Amino acid sequence: MELKNAPTIRQFLIDNSERFGEQLLGEAENVRSKIEEIQLIGNIDLLYNARKLVLLVVDEEKEKVKVFAEEEGIAWAKYSLTLALKIEWVQAIRRTLWDFLYEYDKMNKSTHNLDEFYKMESKINKLMDDFLNGFFISYSSYKDKLLEEQQKLVENLSVPIIPISTTISILPLIGSMDEYRFVVIEEKVLAEIAERRIQTLIMDLSGIADMETEAVKLFKKLLDGISMMGCEAVITGLRPDIIKKMIELGVELGPNAETKGSLQKALTAYLRDVAENTGSGISESRKILINGDNH
Numbered sequence: 001m002e003l004k005n006a007p008t009i010r011q012f013l014i015d016n017s018e019r020f021g022e023q024l025l026g027e028a029e030n031v032r033s034k035i036e037e038i039q040l041i042g043n044i045d046l047l048y049n050a051r052k053l054v055l056l057v058v059d060e061e062k063e064k065v066k067v068f069a070e071e072e073g074i075a076w077a078k079y080s081l082t083l084a085l086k087i088e089w090v091q092a093i094r095r096t097l098w099d100f101l102y103e104y105d106k107m108n109k110s111t112h113n114l115d116e117f118y119k120m121e122s123k124i125n126k127l128m129d130d131f132l133n134g135f136f137i138s139y140s141s142y143k144d145k146l147l148e149e150q151q152k153l154v155e156n157l158s159v160p161i162i163p164i165s166t167t168i169s170i171l172p173l174i175g176s177m178d179e180y181r182f183v184v185i186e187e188k189v190l191a192e193i194a195e196r197r198i199q200t201l202i203m204d205l206s207g208i209a210d211m212e213t214e215a216v217k218l219f220k221k222l223l224d225g226i227s228m229m230g231c232e233a234v235i236t237g238l239r240p241d242i243i244k245k246m247i248e249l250g251v252e253l254g255p256n257a258e259t260k261g262s263l264q265k266a267l268t269a270y271l272r273d274v275a276e277n278t279g280s281g282i283s284e285s286r287k288i289l290i291n292g293d294n295h
Contacts, residue, residue: 005107009058012104013051020054020100021047028092031085042079046089054097057127069131073138077146086135094128161192167199168270170263174207179214186222193229200270201226204263206237213249216242220251227256234270236263 003019006012013020024047025032031046038044049072056065076086101124105112112120162170171189192198211219226233235257246252253259260266 003103003107006104009101009104010055013054013058013100016100017051020051020096023099024050024092024096027095028088031089031092034085038081038085042075042081044075044079044081050089050093053093053131057097057124057131060123060127062127062130065127065131066134069134070138073135073140074142076135077139077142083136083139087132090128090132090135094125097124097128161189161196161198161201163196163198164202164267164270167197168202169196169198169200170202170204170267172204172207172263174209176209177211177215177219179212179218182215182218182222186218186225189222190225190229193226193231198231200232200234202234202236202260202263202266202270204237204266205235205239205242206263208237208239208242211242211245213245216245216249216251220253223253223256233257234260234266236260236266 004012004015006015025035035046038046053065053068056068072086075081076083101120104110160172162172164170169192171185173185189201193201223233233256235253236259238259260269
């Protein structure tokens, strides 16, 4: 396909956009096979965006290049698209643009002196570099924001303290326990004890899949902290593998925690005490909680 001449570089790129796209795909072999996939995943039209970028660059639209880079960074981060593909794509755009600038000058018999050429080279490459830098900053910022939001969600889900009465609460722990998660649990548990004036905290460990060595050590520290807050800790659901790990590490629960065989036994004992101390009967919902639904 022959290139069409035009009075300006901008018009030259517009009139030969189809040829530009063909050459660009030839330059970016790895991206070429991912064009449809990227369109499907993130609704991103790579060829359209490439043409948009080169026009912004040749028009020296610095602010628009910056905004476009931010938009592209967010889009690629949002759909977790590969950075390596983006780098290859932008560099292919750069090479293709320079090939077309050369063809334009050749067709129009342009005679740039060295100063003019280097000024043009500096402007174009700087704007392409600015686009890449802006893209990476935007991509990283969006990813960091997502990670922070996910971390907060995990932290909140890590400490699901459930009030059973005005003085008794349950903390069911599930999943894997590592050092970081236990630090989060300690901070939130102590804060909740102070805020809700919890006198008895029943900690059910039956849902724990694994407890790392440092987490076992921090567990003893958490029990000490609960005791110092004037709250009684009741441990239920201790499995043999966790007990074995505690013994191997020399970790003893000591006087700061009472153990019960199961959460059901702990609830039965403590809620009956509450009913007797308050002189009131146990509500129907609590009876079901204690004895199970026999219907």
